[in-house]
Amino acid sequence: MVVYLYDGSFEGMLTCVYEGYYLKEDVQGIFNTYQYEANLFQEARFIVTDLEKSHKVGLAIVEKLSETFFHKIVNAFFSDDYDVATHIYKLLRFGFKNGPEVIMNITHPYVAPVVDLANSVGRETHLFVGLVRFVKLKGGIYYCEFAPTYNQVPLLAEHFSHRLHDQVWVIHDVKRNLAVFYDKDQWYVNEFYGLNDYELDDEELLYQSLWKTFHKHIAIQERINPNLQRSFMPKKYWKYLLEMN
C-alpha cells in the first residue's frame, strides 16, 4: 500500500501521476503533503515536483484525451478537496485506457467525483468573475480582497488579464494568503499576506458611494425578496462585497 505526496502544486500532482505510471506501482492515493493525515497501513512517499515530467503528462491529457478533459481536471484540482488528486489519478488511468469520451459518462464512479468537483469550482469561478470588487489605490493599482470557497485565484487570473488588460491589478485570496499580480503584460501567482499600509485614490470613495447608491435604488420596493437575493449571492461572500456592507 503506497501513497504519493506532492507539494500542493498542480505540477506536483501531475509528477505523481507520471511516477505512478513509470514505476508501475499500485498507487493507492495521491495527497497534498500539507493536507495528508498519516495512516499506519499506508506507506507515504514524497515525490519531488519535476516540471518536465508534469509537462509530459499535461500534454498527454490534451493530446490523447481532450481539452475538455484537461479543463475538468484543472478545475477539480483547485477545489483543494482532500481526495481530489486520488480521484484525478483514477480518472486518468481510466481515461488513458478507454479513450476521451469516458468524461461524458458522468455517473461512472471514476468520472463522477472529478466532474462534480469541477462543476462546483466552475460555478464559483463564474460567480466571482462578477463579484470581484477592485479598490483603486493611490498610484493606480487596483486591489481586490476576497475569500472564495475554492482556490479561485489561478482560475480568475486568465479572465481578468483579458478584461482589465490595461491596468495593474492584484486579486488577493485572504483565506489562502495567495494572490495573483498583473502588470499589464503578464500575471503570476504568489504567496501574499496583504498590504500593511496603503492610501486610497482620491476619487475612490466617491465611486464607492455612487455604486452603493445605485445598488440600493435599482431595487423595486414592491418586490423586495431577500431570500432570492441570498440564493444567488450567498451570505458567505458578503464580507468582501462593497455594496452589502
Add this chain to the structure above:
Amino acid sequence: MELVEKLKILAESAKYDVSCSSSGSDRKKKKGMTGNTSLPGVCHSWAADGRCISLLKVLYTNDCIYDCAYCVNRRSADFQRVEFTPRELVDITMNFYRRNYIEGLFISSAIKHSPEYTMERMIQVVKILRLEERYNGYIHMKAIPGVDQRLLDEAGLYVDRMSINLELPTEKSLKLLAPQKSQKKMLLPMGYLKDKLIENKKEVKIYRHAKPFMPAGQTTQLMIGATQDTDFSIIKLSEAMYNKISMKRVYYSGYVPIVQNNSLLPSVVKHPKLREHRLYQADWLLRFYGFQADEILSKEFPSLDLEVDPKCNWALKHIEFFPIEVNKASIEELLRVPGIGNITARRILQSRRFGPVTYLDLKKMGVVLKRAKYFLTCQGKYYGEIDIDSDKIRNRMLFIDPVAKKIHVDQVNMFEQYPTLFGGG
C-alpha cells in the same frame, strides 16, 4: 446637483426596465482598448429584489414629453427632472467598469424635446465611450421609436444590443394608456433593425473590415397586468417576435402600481409576480423546448395555469403520450417531460452510450424527480406510485407532496432575472 443624487434619481427611473442581460456578444480584448465581452454574460450583483445587476442601468434624462399612464416619468407626474451630461455618465461607466462593478452600460432615456434630440444625446455618450475612452465592453441602448433611420444606423455601430419596448401587446391597450405611441411606430424600427442585422451578417463574411452591427441583436419588453390582454395573445406575440423579427429575448414586466388614482389602470393590489413567472416559463418552452404557442394555450383556455407550470400543464393535458422510457426516448420526447431540461436531456443521451440509465442515475443527472416520476419509466419500471391519470397526478402534485404545494402557493421569480444562467440572450 450632486452626482450621487442624480444617479439615484436616474437609476430609480430606469429600474422598471427588466432587461439586464449582458449576453450575446463575444468580443476579445483589443490593444489600446479597455475591456471585452463575454458570450454568456456575467451577473455582477443582485439587488434586494433578487434581480441581477449586470449593467449600469440608468436613464440619460427623466424629462419626458410623453404622458403614458403607467409610467413613472410621465409628463404629468410631479417630481424632479434631471439630466446627465455625457461626460458624467462616461466617467461613472468607466470607473465602475474598471472596479469590476458592472459588465457594461445600459442606457435608456425619457424623451426630452423630441425623439431625435434624445437619441442624439445617447449616441453622443456611447461615442465618447468608444472613441475617446476606447471602451470595448458591453453597451445596451434603448432605441427611441420614431427617430430617423440614420440615427439607428449610427447607434448600431457602437452598441452591442438595441431594444425597443413594445410595452403593451395590442394596439387597443396602447391607445388607452399611451395615446402618443402606436404599435406601428415601434414595429417599423424593429423590422428595419432586423434587415440591417441580416445585411451586416453577410457583409462581415465578405469584407474583412466590415464593422459588426449590434452583434448581440435586439430585444423588447412587454408589460403584464396593466391591461386586459390575455396570456395567449402575449405568447402568440412573443412567438411572432422570435420567428419573424429574430428577437433575442422578449422580457415580461409585471406591472407595479406606481401610479395611483387613474381610472384607466387597474387598481392592482398585488404585484402579478406569479403570472409573470409563468409567462417566462412559457417563453422558455417556446425558445428552448420546441413548443408552439398554440400547444401551450388556446383561444378557449387563454390564461396560464397559476398552480402548475406550463410544461406540467401540457403534460397533464396530453397524458396519453406518457410514460416515456428514458432509455429509448429521443431528445424531443425527453424535453416534453416535466422536470427534464435541456442540459439534463443531453446528459441522459450521453450517458446512454455507456449503458442503461438507472433511476438512481436520473437524480444525479439533475432530473427533478418529484415532477418527472409521474411521466417516465426507467428500465421498464414506473416510479410514480399512482395511476397515470391527469387528475390523480395533478392532485398529488398539488396537495400531497408538501414541497410541490409550497412551490405552487408562493413560488416567485427564479428565471427571469437570471438570463445568463439559463442560456438566455
